[in-house]
Amino acid sequence: MSVPFQGSAPAAMRGRARPLLREAVYRAVWRWHFLAGLLCLPFLILLAATGALYLFKAEIDATVFAHRTLVVASGAPLGPDRLVYTAMQAVPEGVPISYTEPSGPEASALVTMNVGGERTLVFLDPYRGDVLDALPAAREFSGVVRRLHSLTLFGPAANLVIEIVAGFAVILVVTGAYLWWPRGQGGGVVSIRETPRRRVWWRDLHAVTGLFAGAGLLFLALTGLPWSAWWGQELRAWSNAAGLGQPRQLWADRPVSTVPMRAVLNEPGWTMQDAPVPRSEPRAAPAIGLDRAAEILRAMGMPAGFELALPLGETGVYAAAAYPRDVTRQRMISLDQYTGESLVDVRFPEIGPVGQAIQLGIGLHKGEFWGRANQLAMLVFCLATLLLSVTAGVMWWKRRPAGRLGVPPLPRDRRVMAGVTALMLGLGAVFPLTGLAILALIGLDLGVRALLRPRGLRPAAHSA
Structure with a gap:
């Protein structure tokens, strides 16, 4: 004998479905945040360190290299x-x-x-005509720092990697904002729980730093993109053709x-x-x-x-x-x-207005426009990026299974993962090289899962 559903049963099921959907979306976003961070981490450290140095180019020239810059x-x-x-x-x-x-x-x-x-x-x-110094431009300190910052030190094609990283930095900020969003937790929003011995302390430090530094990282990524080899050149060509440059x-x-x-x-x-x-x-x-x-x-x-x-x-x-x-x-x-x-x-x-906006953005990016305040603000964002990178690395190290990469597990509802991935590809359409890298990551992920499936293996699940 079948028992009919009571009127409140569908509502109860819907009530249980909502948390399940939220958890699935959270895991899908977390997975992409992890993959983007895994790809960007060494480059973000390099960009932050070289960027912090270049902010003080004039000060370094006037002290360390005063023998050739001051008279x-x-x-x-x-x-x-x-x-x-x-x-x-x-x-x-x-x-x-x-x-x-x-x-x-x-x-x-x-x-x-x-x-x-x-x-x-x-x-x-x-005043005297004395030669103070003569050296190849390739060995001049600030020039080396600048070429390291853009990766052109390793050849013109290497600059394309920076363009990919800048696109993924945008994804990191967007997904990080979603993961940070308060969901009733008692910490990790604007406060830090536990002690450095616990992974939650590193997670909270990462989240709170991201809250205050995310906008700066996004600004640095977007204002750095115009100097990139492909996207920047295309933007310049378009703005000039439209009479806006x-x-x-x-x-x-x-x-x-x-x-x-x-x-x-x-x-x-x-x-x-x-x-x-x-x-x-x-x-x-x-x-x-x-x-x-x-x-x-x-x-x-x-x-x-x-x-x-x-x-x-x-x-x-x-x-x-x-x-x-x-x-x-x-x-x-x-x-x-x-x-x-x-x-x-x-x-x-x-x-033109596009050219003005970009050159203003570049001036702010280099800490040049608003004097010392601009310089120090960009330095804070560089240091915060370094802190975000360090805390991300420590979190990964503490949660990864022995001998495994520790990629966050897929949500059970594959439609949720497909939807979030489509959003990532939408961002990739704005930055095509990043979009190609996203497609490569999807292909690699599917390939690895196809290899593991016949052996009955699956990535270990871990809680956030």
């Missing part, structure tokens, strides 16, 4: 022509590429030389070369990297010379510390760029090498 002001400085000539005497096998004006009365001048296709930096006393009207009816600004200037800025270098009209008259070009630029109000590239060939120009700590004062000027006429003069307000 004693005395009388009138020598002209750029004289300093470039001295650099050529110091590096006779090199060809001068650019001259960088001292950024202040006690700062050294810099001449960049091309030596066999590689750049050599020559630091000079602008380079002010193309400034090049209208002007002869330009096929050489991009990044080929002649060390720092052309994110928006102007692909801008074409203008052309000088060949004339019988001689070039105006470096001294006169620098004088014209100073008269035009170019910020101190600007870089001035020498003309390449009879159609070359004097291309100059200044990127001071105040992003809004950024400027790029190209002068006709024969007449000194300004061919292109790009100020920050003339850049």
